[in-house]
Amino acid sequence: MKEGSESQFNIHPMDQFIIEPILSGSDGLLWYSFTNQALWMLISLVAIATLFIFGIRKNEVVPGKLQSIAEILYTFVRKMVLDIAGPEGVKYFPYIFTLFTFILFGNILGLLPYSFTTTSHIAVTGILALSVFLFVTVLGFFKNGLKFLGLFWISSAPLALRPVLLIIEVISYFVRPVSHSIRLAGNMMAGHAVIKVFAGFAGALGVGAIAPIVAIMAVYGLEMLVVVIQAYVFTILTCVYLNDALHPGH
Numbered sequence: 001m002k003e004g005s006e007s008q009f010n011i012h013p014m015d016q017f018i019i020e021p022i023l024s025g026s027d028g029l030l031w032y033s034f035t036n037q038a039l040w041m042l043i044s045l046v047a048i049a050t051l052f053i054f055g056i057r058k059n060e061v062v063p064g065k066l067q068s069i070a071e072i073l074y075t076f077v078r079k080m081v082l083d084i085a086g087p088e089g090v091k092y093f094p095y096i097f098t099l100f101t102f103i104l105f106g107n108i109l110g111l112l113p114y115s116f117t118t119t120s121h122i123a124v125t126g127i128l129a130l131s132v133f134l135f136v137t138v139l140g141f142f143k144n145g146l147k148f149l150g151l152f153w154i155s156s157a158p159l160a161l162r163p164v165l166l167i168i169e170v171i172s173y174f175v176r177p178v179s180h181s182i183r184l185a186g187n188m189m190a191g192h193a194v195i196k197v198f199a200g201f202a203g204a205l206g207v208g209a210i211a212p213i214v215a216i217m218a219v220y221g222l223e224m225l226v227v228v229i230q231a232y233v234f235t236i237l238t239c240v241y242l243n244d245a246l247h248p249g250h
Contacts (some may be wrong), residue, residue: 011200013193017120037124040116044105073101077235084239088246095135096242099128100235107188107227111220119230120188122181129180132238140245151248180237187230191223 021033029035055070063071077097081089103119110117118124140148152169154162198219201212 011197013196013200016192016196017117017189019121036116037118037121040109041106041118041124044102044109044118047105047109048101073097073104080236081239081242084236085243085246089239089242092139092242096235096238099132099238100231103128103184103234104228104231107231110188110192111223111227117188117192120185120192122185125181125185126177128234129177129184132180132241133177136238136241136245139242140248143246144248148245148248151244176241180234184230184234187226191219191226195219195223 019029019035019037021029021035022039023034051066052070055064055066058064058067060067074097077100078090078093081093081096085092106117106119106124109115110119140151144150152166152173154165154169157165195216198212198216
């Protein structure tokens with residue numbers, strides 16, 4: 001009886017983040033393997049394409065549900081870019097909008113039962129963050145030349161503090177892709193792990209699992225909010241970095 005009870009509470013919340021090959025005859029994970037992570041990234045892309053192709057196909061004066069969602073997302077991100085990076089940043093809207101929709105759909109689809117949360121892995125969020133870092137850095141030098149280095153020299157500060165602030169600014173700049181990626185992946189992983197823990201308790205307790213079920217509902221509701229907020233945070237930070245590249249002066 002004791003051994004059975006212990007096995008019931010044998011919960012592994014991190015197993016849901018394991019990358020596994022599918023449609024492969026090999027037992028191991030190889031560099032060319034088509035994995036569950038790749039599958040759900042593909043599903044995200046198909047969902048995004050479906051929304052915008054069918055949502056704006058008719059372009060009705062009185063929009064339907066899909067068109068309303070597509071227009072809300074488009075207007076929301078465009079306003080964000082315009083408010084933070086200014087009119088000059090609007091030309092880079094397609095790239096930022098692509099980032100936002102990919103992260104948003106990856107987060108949302110990760111809440112489905114038996115799905116895989118692609119944005120819970122640094123391998124994904126790290127590439128997204130690194131692409132933003134390289135993009136704004138190259139753009140900054142291309143648009144401003146060596147004046148872009150003025151981003152690190154805070155002329156409004158007292159002269160004695162400027163060398164110290166220079167070191168701090170340089171370090172914080174190169175830490176950007178790390179914090180940018182870890183913030184998104186960490187939040188996605190933590191929320192899903194908590195849900196899995198409560199689900200394990202609910203399954204082990206059986207009929208008396210009222211408290212874990214209520215906890216699952218509460219955390220799941222919170223996670224539905226978090227997936228949207230994290231996509232927003234990643235995008236708004238991208239807009240801030242873009243603004244630094246376009247207007248490097250303090």
